[in-house]
Structure formats: C-alpha cells, structure tokens
Amino acid sequence: MLSRHANNLYWMSRQIERAENTARLLDITYQMSLLPYRVTDVSQSWAEPWALPLVINGLASNYYAKNPGPLTSEKVLRFMVTDSTNPSSICSLIHAARENGRSMRGVMTSEMYEDLNSIWLELRGRSETALNHGGINELFEWIKTQSHQFRGVTFGTMLRDEAYQFIRLGTFMERADNTVRLLDVKYHTLLPSAAEVGGAVDYYQWSALLRSVSALSSYRRIYRDVITPKRVAELLILRNDLPRSLHACMNEIYEILRELCKRDSMEPERLAGELHAQLHYGRVEQIMETGLHEYLMEFLERLHLLNDELNRHFLAPVYDSPDALPAISRQSA
Amino acid sequence: MSSKRPFDEMRAPDGEIRPHYREYCEWLDGKPTDFLPQKQREADALYTRLGITFAVYGDESGTERSIPFDIIPRIIRPNAWKIISDGACQRVRALNAFLKDIYHGQEILKAGIIPAAQVTGNPAFRPEMQGIQVPGDVYIHIAGVDIVKTDAGEFHVLEDNLRTPSGVSYMLENRKMMMRLFPQLFGRMPVAPIDHYTDVLLDNLRAVAPEHVSQPTVVVMTPGAYNSAYFEHAFLAQQMGIELVEGQDLFVSNNYVYMRTTAGPQRVDVIYRRIDDDFLDPLAFRPDSELGVPGIFQAYRVGNVTLANAIGTGVADDKSTYLYVPQMIEFYLGEKPIISNVPTYRLSQAEDLAYTLAHLPELVVKEVQGSGGYGMLVGPTSTKEQIAEFRKRIEANPANYIAQPTLALSTCPTFRDSDIVPRHVDLRPYVLSGRGVTLVPGALTRVALREGSLVVNSSQGGGTKDTWVLEDLQC
Numbered sequence: 001m002l003s004r005h006a007n008n009l010y011w012m013s014r015q016i017e018r019a020e021n022t023a024r025l026l027d028i029t030y031q032m033s034l035l036p037y038r039v040t041d042v043s044q045s046w047a048e049p050w051a052l053p054l055v056i057n058g059l060a061s062n063y064y065a066k067n068p069g070p071l072t073s074e075k076v077l078r079f080m081v082t083d084s085t086n087p088s089s090i091c092s093l094i095h096a097a098r099e100n101g102r103s104m105r106g107v108m109t110s111e112m113y114e115d116l117n118s119i120w121l122e123l124r125g126r127s128e129t130a131l132n133h134g135g136i137n138e139l140f141e142w143i144k145t146q147s148h149q150f151r152g153v154t155f156g157t158m159l160r161d162e163a164y165q166f167i168r169l170g171t172f173m174e175r176a177d178n179t180v181r182l183l184d185v186k187y188h189t190l191l192p193s194a195a196e197v198g199g200a201v202d203y204y205q206w207s208a209l210l211r212s213v214s215a216l217s218s219y220r221r222i223y224r225d226v227i228t229p230k231r232v233a234e235l236l237i238l239r240n241d242l243p244r245s246l247h248a249c250m251n252e253i254y255e256i257l258r259e260l261c262k263r264d265s266m267e268p269e270r271l272a273g274e275l276h277a278q279l280h281y282g283r284v285e286q287i288m289e290t291g292l293h294e295y296l297m298e299f300l301e302r303l304h305l306l307n308d309e310l311n312r313h314f315l316a317p318v319y320d321s322p323d324a325l326p327a328i329s330r331q332s333a
Numbered sequence: 334m335s336s337k338r339p340f341d342e343m344r345a346p347d348g349e350i351r352p353h354y355r356e357y358c359e360w361l362d363g364k365p366t367d368f369l370p371q372k373q374r375e376a377d378a379l380y381t382r383l384g385i386t387f388a389v390y391g392d393e394s395g396t397e398r399s400i401p402f403d404i405i406p407r408i409i410r411p412n413a414w415k416i417i418s419d420g421a422c423q424r425v426r427a428l429n430a431f432l433k434d435i436y437h438g439q440e441i442l443k444a445g446i447i448p449a450a451q452v453t454g455n456p457a458f459r460p461e462m463q464g465i466q467v468p469g470d471v472y473i474h475i476a477g478v479d480i481v482k483t484d485a486g487e488f489h490v491l492e493d494n495l496r497t498p499s500g501v502s503y504m505l506e507n508r509k510m511m512m513r514l515f516p517q518l519f520g521r522m523p524v525a526p527i528d529h530y531t532d533v534l535l536d537n538l539r540a541v542a543p544e545h546v547s548q549p550t551v552v553v554m555t556p557g558a559y560n561s562a563y564f565e566h567a568f569l570a571q572q573m574g575i576e577l578v579e580g581q582d583l584f585v586s587n588n589y590v591y592m593r594t595t596a597g598p599q600r601v602d603v604i605y606r607r608i609d610d611d612f613l614d615p616l617a618f619r620p621d622s623e624l625g626v627p628g629i630f631q632a633y634r635v636g637n638v639t640l641a642n643a644i645g646t647g648v649a650d651d652k653s654t655y656l657y658v659p660q661m662i663e664f665y666l667g668e669k670p671i672i673s674n675v676p677t678y679r680l681s682q683a684e685d686l687a688y689t690l691a692h693l694p695e696l697v698v699k700e701v702q703g704s705g706g707y708g709m710l711v712g713p714t715s716t717k718e719q720i721a722e723f724r725k726r727i728e729a730n731p732a733n734y735i736a737q738p739t740l741a742l743s744t745c746p747t748f749r750d751s752d753i754v755p756r757h758v759d760l761r762p763y764v765l766s767g768r769g770v771t772l773v774p775g776a777l778t779r780v781a782l783r784e785g786s787l788v789v790n791s792s793q794g795g796g797t798k799d800t801w802v803l804e805d806l807q808c
Contacts, residue, residue: 002582003593103558106570106577110383118382162595260595314595319584 005107006166007315008100012116013170015097019090020147021178025053026080027140028212032204033073050076056185057088077136082127090143094123109157112150119146165256169310172256176249176303182209183236184296206232213244233292234284246299247279253306260314268309275302340484340743341755342407353410353803354746356522370751372514373404379510400503401796406511407745407758407778414802416488417762418772420672421478423662425764428493428649430665432472436462436645446664447657455654456702457647459610461617465634467643468541469767474605474641475534476764477501477777480672482743489675489740491759493658495642495650497607500797501763502565504777505530505572507799523804527775530763531572534605537767541639542602549602552576552592554583556608556624566607580608585628590638603639610644641767652701652735653679675740681732689736690727693720696736697787698727711787713739742787745798747780757781759789760800774802 032049050073054060059079066085067075083089087096098120105113123143130139151171158164206227210216215235222239223231240247254269254276261269287295338346343354350358361369380399409417434441435452436459442449452458477498479491508527512519535551542549555566557579570577582592583601591598606613612622617630632638648654656677659670678685678696689696693712700708710723727734744755762776778798779789789795 001595002576002578003595004579004582005576006595099558103563103567105564105567106553110571114382121381166595317593317597319593319598 001107001162001166003315003317005104005163007311008104009107009163009166010170010173010310010315012097012100012104013167014174015093015100016116016147016150017171017174018088018178019093019097020144021175022053022057022080022088022090022093023140023143023147024212024214025056025182026077027137027144028208029053029076030073030136030140031211032208052185053080056181059086059088062086074131077131081131081139082124091123091127094120107163109153109159111153111157115146115150115153119150162260165260166314169253169256169260172249172252173303173307173310175244176246176253177300179213179236179244179246179249180296180300180303182212183233184293184300203227210235215242215244218242229292230284230288233287237287237295238279238282238284240280250276250279266309266313268306268313271302271306271309275299275306339741339755339757340482342482342743342758343746343755353408357406357408357518360518360521369404369748369753373748376402376404376510376514379513383506400791401782402507402510403747403780403782403796403798404511404514405746405748405753406799406801407760408801408803411803411805413482413486414774416486416671417480417760417776418774420488420490420670421476421480421762421764421772422770423666423668423671424478424490424493424658425473425476425766426770427658427662427665428476428495429471429473429766429770431661432643432646432649433470434665435648436465441661441664444664446660447654451653451657452648455648455651457645457651459645459648461630461634462643462645466636468543468636468639471541471641471766472643472646473649473764474537474541474643474766475501476766477761478764480760480762481675481740482760483740484743488672490658490672491675492652492655493650494761495646496609497642498761498763499562499565499607500761500777500779501530502568503797504763504775504800506568507777507797508775511799522801525774525802525804527773530773530775531569533765533771533773534569535573535575537765538603538605538639538641540768541641543636543639546602550575550600551603551605552578552601554578554580554604554606554608556580556612560607562607569605578604580612580622580624580626583626583629585626585632588628588632588635588637590626590629590632601638603641605641610647613640613644652677652699653681656735675737678736680727680734680736685736686727686731689734690724693724695739697739698723698734698736701733701735711739714785714787739787742781745778745780747782747798749782754784756784757787757789758798774804776800 029049029052032052048071050071051060053076054063063076063079063086066083067079079086080089082091084092084095086092098116101108101113101116126139126142130136154164154167158167206229207216210219210227210232213236219227219231219235222235225231235242235245237246239245240251242248250272254272257269257272343351343358345351377399380402431441439449439452441447442452453460473495475498477494477500479494480488481491482488505528518524538551539549542551551573552575553566553570553573555563555577557563560566567577576582576592578592578601584591584593584598586598590601590604592601608624611619612624614625614627614630615622616627618625629638630644633640633644655674656679659674662668662670678689680686680689680698689698693710694715696710696712698710698712710720712720715723742757742759745758746753747756749756758778758780760776760778762772764770764772778800779791779795780798781787781789781794782796783794786794791797
C-alpha cells in the first residue's frame with residue numbers, strides 16, 4: 001500500500017488511542033479529586049490530582065504558559081478536553097484522527113469512516129455540555145466507548161490487509177507508550193518519600209493507576225493481596241495476559257511486524273523482536289534492581305527508535321536517487 | 334424567461350399525472366402527511382454522518398458541507414433515455430475524433446469547418462500533445478454531458494465536460510440513499526441499476542493500459558484532501574479497489590511512473606487523474622505546481638503510462654468549440670446530431686454582440702472558459718444593476734463570452750418546506766470510453782432549489798436527486 005496511506009492510518013489509530021488514554025486518565029483524576037484527601041504539604045503540590053494529566057503528557061509548561069495562577073480542575077479539563085491550541089487535547093486528537101481518516105476513506109470501510117466522522121461531529125457539543133453543565137464522567141465514558149467501538153468496527157469490518165496491520169500497529173505503539181509514561185510518573189514523581197509508601201495517598205494513587213488501565217480487578221484476581229509497586233510493575237510490564245501491559249503490546253507489535261516484514265527480514269522486525277524477548281524472558285526482580293525509572297526510560301527510547309525505523313521502512317521512505325532504488329516490484333495479485 | 338410555462342416532467346398541462354410517475358404517486362398517496370418530512374430529515378442526517386460533502390471555495394465558515402439531496406426521484410421513460418443515451422454517446426465519439434484529429438492531421442481545420450485560430454489559438458490547446466499516440470486513440474475516457482429538457486422529447490446539450498467531470502459519486506450515493514429510504518419502491522418499479530458504474534469504469538481504464546502490460550496497475554490521482562471533489566476521488570478509488578494517490582506519492586524513474594509503497598516502489602500503468610493539465614507536471618506545465626509529478630509528461634509521451642482523461646481535452650469542451658460540435662458529428666461520423674445544441678451567439682461576432690447587448694434581460698451570458706456557474710449572467714433573474722455591471726464586462730472583452738436564450742428548463746417535483754413543488758432540473762450522464770463508448774442507465778440530476786432559479790450548480794444553491802431510468806414501461 002501507499003506509504004502515505006500507511007502513515008495516515010498509523011497516526012489515525014495512535015490519535016484515537018491517545019484520546020482514549022487521555023479520557024481514562026482524566027476520568028481517574030476526576031475520581032481521585034473527589035476522594036477525601038488533600039495535599040497539606042505545599043512542597044507536594046505537584047501531587048495534586050489535577051497535575052497528573054499534565055505531568056504524564058509532558059504538558060505542564062504548555063499549560064502554565066496559557067493558564068497562569070493556581071491549578072484548577074476546570075482549567076485543566078478545558079485545556080485537556082476542548083482546547084484547540086493544545087494538540088494533545090481530546091478534541092484536537094479526534095480532529096486530527098478524523099482528518100487522517102478523511103483522506104483515507106478509500107482504504108477504510110465505510111462503516112469505519114462513518115463511525116469516526118460521527119465521533120467528531122458529536123464530540124465538541126458533548127464536551128461543551130459536559131464542561132459547562134456537568135456530566136464529565138459520562139463524557140469520558142462516552143469517549144472510551146467510542147474508541148472501543150471504532151476498534152470493534154475495524155475488527156469487525158476491515159479486510160485483514162496491510163492497512164489493517166498499520167492501524168493495529170498504531171494502536172499498540174501508542175498504548176505501550178502510554179503505559180510506560182503512566183507507570184513512570186507514578187513511580188518517579190508521585191512517591192517522593194518512603195514514609196508515604198503504604199499510606200492512604202499511596203493506596204489511592206496505585207489503585208487509580210490500575211483503574212485507569214482497566215487493570216484493578218485483574219490485579220485482584222491475579223494477586224489477591226495488597227497493592228505493591230513491584231506487583232504493579234510486574235502486571236503492567238511483564239504479564240502477557242493483561243491487554244494494556246507492555247508485554248501484551250509488544251506481542252501484537254512483534255506479530256504485526258513479522259507479517260509486514262515477511263518479504264525480507266528488516267530492522268523494524270529485529271528491534272521489535274529484541275524488545276519482545278526482553279519482556280518475554282524478563283523478571284520483575286531484575287527490573288526493580290535496575291530501577292523502574294531507568295528501565296522504563298530505556299524502554300521508551302527503544303520504542304522511539306522502533307518508531308523511527310517504521311518511518312524509514314514503511315511510512316515515509318525517501319528514495320534519494322533513482323540508482324538507489326530497491327528492487328522494483330510489480331503489483332502482486 | 335419565455336412566457337411559455339416550463340415543461341413539467343410529472344404533470345401534463347391538464348394536471349394529469351404522466352404515466353411514468355403514476356406508480357410513484359399512487360404509492361405516495363397512501364402515506365401519512367409526516368412521511369416525507371421524516372424521510373427528508375433521515376436523509377439529511379445520513380448524508381452528514383456518511384460525510385458526503387463538497388468544499389465551497391470562498392466559504393469562510395468551514396471547508397465542507399453536505400450537498401442538498403432531494404428525496405423525490407426524477408423518473409425517466411425508457412424511450413426518452415434512449416435519446417439521451419444515444420445522443421450523449423454520439424457526441425462523445427465525435428468529440429474524441431475531433432481531439433485525435435487536431436493533435437494529428439487537423440483535417441477538420443483543413444476542411445475549413447472550424448477556423449484554425451479557434452483551435453490552435455485556444456489556451457486549452459496543448460501543442461505538446463501533437464503527434465502523441467494515446468492507447469486506443471481514446472482521449473475522453475470519462476465525459477459528463479449536461480443535457481436539459483425543454484419540451485416533450487426535446488433535449489439540448491448545454492455543455493460538454495471533458496476534463497475532469499465530477500458528480501458521479503452523487504449519482505451512485507443518491508441511489509444507495511433512495512434504496513435505504515424507500516426499499517419498497519424498488520420492488521414496485523423497474524428502476525435500471527447503476528451500481529456497476531465503477532466496474533465499467535475500471536474495465537475501461539484497464540483497456541487503455543500501455544501496450545504489453547497484461548496486469549495493469551490503475552490508480553486514481555487527486556490534488557488532495559482539500560479539493561472540493563475529494564470525497565468523490567476517495568469514493569471512486571474505494572469502489573474500484575485501487576489506490577488513491579497524490580502527486581507526492583508518485584515519482585518518475587527512467588520514464589516510468591512509480592508509487593511509494595510500504596513494499597518499495599511499484600510501477601503505475603494507468604492514472605485516472607482528477608487534477609488539471611496545468612498542475613500535472615512542473616517540468617512540462619506550470620513550474621510552481623506542487624501537486625504534480627516531475628517527469629510524468631515525458632513518461633506519458635513515450636507511452637509508459639496512460640492518463641485518463643488525456644492531456645489537452647479542454648480545447649474540446651470550451652464554450653467557443655461547443656458551437657461546432659454538430660458539424661463535428663457530421664464531419665467525423667457522417668450522422669445527424671441526435672441531441673441539438675442550444676442556439677448560441679458568439680460575442681466575438683459584431684452582429685451577435687449587438688443582438689446580445691440589446692437583449693441582455695432575456696439571455697444567459699457565459700464566460701467561454703467559465704465553469705461551476707460562476708462568471709455568468711442569467712438575464713431574467715438579474716437586477717438592472719447586475720445587468721449593467723455585466724454589460725461593462727462584456728464590452729471590455731466580447732470574445733470572452735457567448736450568449737444563449739434563456740431556456741425554459743423542465744421541472745421536476747421537489748420536496749421543499751413540507752410541500753411538493755416544481756423546480757428546474759438538468760441532467761448529467763457520464764459517458765465512458767476505452768472498450769467502446771457506453772454509459773450506465775442513470776445520471777446525475779441537479780435541481781435548482783430556489784423557486785424560479787435556473788442555476789443548478791451545487792456551489793450556487795443547487796441540490797441533487799436520484800435519477801430513475803425505467804427499464805420497461807408501456808408508454
């Protein structure tokens with residue numbers, strides 16, 4: 001398929017996945033902010049629940065540039081949901097996904113485009129209503145449902161061709177990226193002192209984190225015990241049966257790349273295989289020894305490297321001179 | 334407008350429903366009053382949801398909107414369709430022969446039937462095309478012929494669209510919409526199917542591949558997602574199951590055209606391009622074009638890629654060439670035109686100019702190069718000021734204009750504000766060439782939604798209707 005089309009589809013699904021993850025994060029943040037817990041120590045104000053979505057997405061400085069003064073839930077929500085100057089707001093992401101999809105109508109099924117288009121048509125109205133008149137939970141539920149539905153329509157209607165593979169690749173690359181960031185922020189930023197570990201704040205934060213990736217009940221079913229950082233790390237990094245874990249994401253990514261690289265073994269497949277093996281054979285003790293933050297940062301870097309290789313091989317190839325053309329193929333089938 | 338009442342396609346002058354509308358009217362009579370309003374709302378909601386849109390240039394409010402769709406079908410009798418179909422095909426055969434001729438021997442100019450300056454001096458004439466062989470001698474792979482009905486059995490061709498005619502996606506989507514809204518009707522009436530249009534199109538495009546290519550790769554080429562007809566480009570590519578490419582996806586190497594794919598470069602043999610000649614190749618035409626592909630014209634010249642439509646077809650659909658189409662039909666085909674032209678005044682001629690300037694309030698004046706309903710004057714519906722303003726433009730450059738009497742376009746029943754009212758319509762069938770010259774039994778009907786308006790263009794307040802050609806009917 002056309003590289004530009006693969007690129008549009010890849011980013012379309014990344015943007016939808018990111019919008020969903022943002023909705024999940026904001027939902028959990030909102031729920032946490034309702035709990036009877038207050039940060040009393042000023043030095044810990046970054047642990048304010050409403051700072052979480054900004055820190056995780058690396059948007060704190062953007063936010064403060066636009067919103068001087070104290071952090072408020074209203075301002076953060078507006079910034080993360082409807083602000084069109086924030087490219088990571090849910091509305092911006094869905095708009096971008098829809099623009100990518102709009103130019104891809106020839107490749108998607110009509111149900112997929114209809115679905116994506118109606119998300120976009122309804123989103124702004126629903127967001128304004130939720131922000132102005134209450135009902136923010138319903139909005140986040142709705143966004144999650146729309147994302148589920150779009151994946152479902154894709155799964156249920158689309159030919160299992162290359163286009164389908166690139167859509168899935170985008171979903172899992174974005175999901176892995178999100179899980180890394182989420183885990184890292186919790187571990188690195190929100191647990192400053194050993195004294196807090198095991199306290200009420202700690203408990204709420206860990207359970208919120210698990211809920212944001214729909215993993216709290218899975219955690220209970222697997223461990224049947226208190227929530228500890230080590231187990232959370234194991235669950236979200238190494239378990240291959242939890243759909244949003246890094247291992248589960250890499251399973252999919254590796255599978256897809258083996259399919260896409262069938263013709264000749266290429267760098268993206270090798271990189272993905274390496275990452276996959278590391279998770280497949282990894283042990284949580286080793287991760288904790290290395291340091292969770294260090295481990296996650298290295299993982300993120302290699303994920304970005306993989307993304308660069310995807311660009312070079314599939315999404316944005318450059319043929320500098322005609323002589324450098326790889327073997328020119330005619331259309332198969 | 335002429336004093337005569339326009340021809341009503343549904344009702345005879347005595348109010349009687351014409352035979353081909355009877356079945357429809359009987360069916361509708363049994364429906365509750367809120368039936369049509371409900372269906373119209375349903376249709377509007379569906380079109381928005383499906384994202385069937387077109388962009389309007391110069392509209393600040395947004396880049397796209399849905400084209401108004403009217404839920405009452407336009408019904409055409411089999412024998413009327415035969416005239417339309419034969420007439421449109423005949424015209425395209427003659428126009429194609431004309432293009433082959435002017436880019437080779439120029440016999441029609443030598444015979445003095447068309448003044449040479451009229452052709453070779455035309456800005457749409459492409460001297461670069463002279464002597465180039467195109468596969469199957471086909472220049473006009475897709476043509477849209479705009480036809481109007483003025484009386485029983487009386488049709489005129491308003492204009493030919495031979496560059497990148499658009500609108501066929503509406504013909505196909507309108508039918509899908511009608512089948513979704515009124516499935517029962519299709520059981521009651523013998524409506525000829527049209528959804529094989531894209532199969533026929535693909536078959537024709539494959540038939541004109543460069544020689545020695547047995548399994549040609551065909552693509553649709555679009556200027557991009559911000560083009561007003563982008564929806565249609567994507568729609569056609571999807572329906573044909575082929576790639577929709579932009580200029581940036583293609584490159585030329587050793588005079589062959591390739592597209593950038595996830596599996597490396599891939600040869601392209603036939604390009605159904607929806608991008609104007611000027612923008613195709615910055616090396617051959619407009620150097621500032623960022624939409625085109627450098628070197629593609631050279632690949633085309635040497636016959637390694639087929640472009641549909643061919644380069645340089647614009648000279649044949651120009652409004653000043655239009656005048657000569659009846660002569661072309663006689664010259665190349667030795668036939669009498671099945672559908673006549675609209676009588677046309679050439680304002681480059683002093684006599685015609687004088688007549689036109691004296692009768693502006695009754696005439697329609699068009700720019701020779703204009704399209705989309707822009708740059709035209711509809712005398713009977715214009716104010717004195719508009720006419721005076723247009724007069725100045727004509728006097729400044731008379732040769733740039735033609736004038737025609739205001740035709741009493743036929744009307745079709747149209748649903749407006751919970752009522753069924755007559756509105757003026759035209760008809761654009763799409764003629765396909767490559768493996769013969771054919772068309773599917775259907776067309777795009779455009780309707781002027783404003784009362785009394787004769788301008789059917791979507792950019793000027795026009796809408797569309799589904800067009801039903803009945804397959805057999807005793808009438």
